[in-house]
Amino acid sequence: MGLSVAALLSPACALLLHAVDSSLLFTYTPPRGCVNQSKDRARYTLAILFAINLLNFYDRQIFGALAEPIRKEWALTDSQIGWLATAFTLLYALVGVPFGRLSDRWSRPKLLSLGVAAWSLLTAASGIAWSYGSLFVARLGVGVGEATCAPACNSLIGDLYPAARRSRALSLFMLGLPLGGFLGLFVSGHVAARYGWRMAFYIACLPGLLLAVFAMRLFDAPRGAAESSPLAGRPHQGSPYWSVLKIPTIRWIIITGALHNFNMYAIVTFLPAYLSRYHSLDLKQANTLAAITFSAVGVPGLLLGGWAADRIAAVRSSGRLLLSSASMFLAAIFIYLALNLSPGQLLLFGILMGTGCLLCFLYYSCVYATIPDIVPPSLRGTAMALYFFAMYLLGGSFGPVLTGKLSDFFARLAMAQAGATAMNEHFRALGLHSAMYVIPLCSLLLAAVLLGAARTVSRDMRELQLWMSSPDSPPPSVALAELEVP
Numbered sequence: 001m002g003l004s005v006a007a008l009l010s011p012a013c014a015l016l017l018h019a020v021d022s023s024l025l026f027t028y029t030p031p032r033g034c035v036n037q038s039k040d041r042a043r044y045t046l047a048i049l050f051a052i053n054l055l056n057f058y059d060r061q062i063f064g065a066l067a068e069p070i071r072k073e074w075a076l077t078d079s080q081i082g083w084l085a086t087a088f089t090l091l092y093a094l095v096g097v098p099f100g101r102l103s104d105r106w107s108r109p110k111l112l113s114l115g116v117a118a119w120s121l122l123t124a125a126s127g128i129a130w131s132y133g134s135l136f137v138a139r140l141g142v143g144v145g146e147a148t149c150a151p152a153c154n155s156l157i158g159d160l161y162p163a164a165r166r167s168r169a170l171s172l173f174m175l176g177l178p179l180g181g182f183l184g185l186f187v188s189g190h191v192a193a194r195y196g197w198r199m200a201f202y203i204a205c206l207p208g209l210l211l212a213v214f215a216m217r218l219f220d221a222p223r224g225a226a227e228s229s230p231l232a233g234r235p236h237q238g239s240p241y242w243s244v245l246k247i248p249t250i251r252w253i254i255i256t257g258a259l260h261n262f263n264m265y266a267i268v269t270f271l272p273a274y275l276s277r278y279h280s281l282d283l284k285q286a287n288t289l290a291a292i293t294f295s296a297v298g299v300p301g302l303l304l305g306g307w308a309a310d311r312i313a314a315v316r317s318s319g320r321l322l323l324s325s326a327s328m329f330l331a332a333i334f335i336y337l338a339l340n341l342s343p344g345q346l347l348l349f350g351i352l353m354g355t356g357c358l359l360c361f362l363y364y365s366c367v368y369a370t371i372p373d374i375v376p377p378s379l380r381g382t383a384m385a386l387y388f389f390a391m392y393l394l395g396g397s398f399g400p401v402l403t404g405k406l407s408d409f410f411a412r413l414a415m416a417q418a419g420a421t422a423m424n425e426h427f428r429a430l431g432l433h434s435a436m437y438v439i440p441l442c443s444l445l446l447a448a449v450l451l452g453a454a455r456t457v458s459r460d461m462r463e464l465q466l467w468m469s470s471p472d473s474p475p476p477s478v479a480l481a482e483l484e485v486p
Helices: 002-019 035-074 078-105 108-126 132-146 149-158 163-174 176-195 197-202 205-216 240-245 248-278 283-296 298-315 319-339 346-374 377-396 398-417 425-435 438-469 476-483
Strands: none
Touching: 035 078, 035 108, 035 132, 035 149, 035 163, 035 176, 035 197, 035 205, 035 248, 035 283, 078 108, 078 132, 078 149, 078 240, 078 248, 078 377, 078 398, 078 425, 108 132, 108 149, 108 197, 108 205, 149 163, 149 377, 163 176, 163 298, 163 346, 176 197, 176 248, 176 283, 176 298, 176 346, 240 248, 240 377, 248 283, 248 346, 248 377, 248 398, 248 425, 248 438, 283 298, 283 346, 298 319, 298 346, 319 346, 319 438, 346 377, 346 438, 377 398, 398 425, 398 438
């Protein structure tokens, strides 16, 4: 079974290599006679980054698939389950900031290789946990390793692909999210049902160690290689963190990241449990339906988002963020309707919840591609780290915990209203059902914040282009202001 996960990565990488059109390749022109070699190297780099991202999200979703058997074995509350899901995001957010800065100054392939090896070994270590506390510590360690992935990968892709094609390139890379999530839920649910929940942690280790070897040999593109200006890759003066945070659109985007991750981690942590309790599905059935309605729909969501985001960005500079705002507003409606269904309406639930989650995935294609448009190449790893700091510390950390606490609160309320004196699975089902309504509410708020970001992005894009085009221009946050002085 351990080799089955590794085997799934190989055809996935092959499909990605076939899917990457030569028009997506970075604009750097290699020496004469090396064009084909450079194209193959670029395709290979993207394929390995995709596989690393797939394994990244595979490992993250394992716990969501195993939440119910772990809860029952150790008699945990939903609040404790929420904290276990949150454990790795705490250190992920904190150590991600220095790792992001390191990815701007050090070898990104080496950083990725060390990170993949570390999180794979610690995922396997989760399977030998003997108590709630030991599992909590293991998940913290997984977060440290995974914190290397996002800054290094996104920074590297920003240096491989030009702005006009960046949404499509990032969409291909981000296919690792839904595919990894699907495999994490589907494979782990089936393995746990047959061999126990511990085995599901063990089988993820070998593919990770293999990818760590491949990552070490990746091509590290020069900073700014995909930009039209030869000055784009020059170092940025001043504090790297303040230089990023004083860009208005980045501040909006950081808020959107926290709200979006709140939702995505709340869904992936509790959707299998919700289907098991409220719709009375067994472990395999619940994880299969969750894998389809949350993860599998992300594939068309990302591909559609990447295509649409590049098309609309060619017409309107704020188009990507406007598209993302509209998609989140519609997602809130579909998820709300799915939660309003009665127990047993599984087909309609799958259609409505799946459509809502599909629309949520458009966020990645739109927002991730916007960050390189407004941040200098030498600061993109730092920008992604700051973005992910808020995304996980304020969003991913609180999503499962708050949803779990709401579930416990509403379960106790249902028990009190029924005049019962002991908690049972029926009250837990009612509590979780009520708690899940926080997700569409958060989606509406996210849509509004994305509109705020759309109002400032055009100016920030012009500032960056001005800074990259002139060696004597001041920092991007100052350049346009001086240009507009009468």
